[in-house]
Amino acid sequence: MYGETALKLIRDCRRNPDHPSQYSEDTVRAVITEIKLLANETNLLVSEYVLNNARPPPPVAAAVAMHTLAIKRSKRCLLAYHLHRIKLVKELVWTVGSIPADTRQKCSPTEIEFSQGYRNALMAYRAEFLDIDLTAAPVPPGDVFVEVRVLKDCGEVLTESGTIQLAKGTQHYVRRTDVEQFITQGYLKHVE
Structure with a gap:
């Protein structure tokens, strides 16, 4: 057909x-x-x-x-x-x-x-917009810190407060701004 x-x-x-x-x-x-x-x-x-x-x-x-x-x-x-x-x-x-x-x-x-x-x-x-992150969420986050679960190994990540080891299966309480890119890419999952 x-x-x-x-x-x-x-x-x-x-x-x-x-x-x-x-x-x-x-x-x-x-x-x-x-x-x-x-x-x-x-x-x-x-x-x-x-x-x-x-x-x-x-x-x-x-x-x-x-x-x-x-x-x-x-x-x-x-x-x-x-x-x-x-x-x-x-x-x-x-x-x-x-x-x-x-x-x-x-x-x-x-x-x-x-x-x-x-x-x-x-x-x-x-x-053209160096001062503005156009990929950021249009709504401000509710919390500065978030709890995340690591879905894929990311290795050692440098943050404002030091380095953290993001190994698969681990959970961390970190600043949202430090891990937002990893959440977007699917390496981390926000745990509520």
């Missing part, structure tokens, strides 16, 4: 709303191939009538309409899939500063190239 392959891309977006999954290159190629085949079939159906400047009979007109709708639907699905992924990449670059290595493996080369260009543009934009 037309559009079933494109629907897989939308389902993938719904399954992974917060983080990019593995880029579905094979599915994207299959959708593009389907679009090209439908466009060729439509051109073949219509070409005879266009040359003769005649109106196609209702069955041919219905087939052309069906093909055109299927092409438009598949294109919308492709655009929605790529827009979803680009939004996730932009969010990662904005909050973390770049795409983490584990997520980078799931991205297409074009997405990686986009993230680098977006990062450069963001760095240039941030340079």
Whole structure:
């Protein structure tokens, strides 16, 4: 059925709303191939009538309409899939500063190239506001100190009050400003 392959891309977006999954290159190629085949079939159906400047009979007109709708639907699905992924990449670059290595493996080369260009543009934009941290939360934190659990080893971290060893599975009571970047990157989890 037309559009079933494109629907897989939308389902993938719904399954992974917060983080990019593995880029579905094979599915994207299959959708593009389907679009090209439908466009060729439509051109073949219509070409005879266009040359003769005649109106196609209702069955041919219905087939052309069906093909055109299927092409438009598949294109919308492709655009929605790529827009979803680009939004996730932009969010990662904005909050973390770049795409983490584990997520980078799931991205297409074009997405990686986009993230680098977006990062450069963001760095240039941030340079204009040296005094302001644009990545900080717009709402001030409730507490100066927070309790965090280490999800991934971070090693020894230098803070205002000295160094702390952030080993996986440990919990620490630290200044929010010292560990906020690690929380954003997913290395630490705020324990409430």
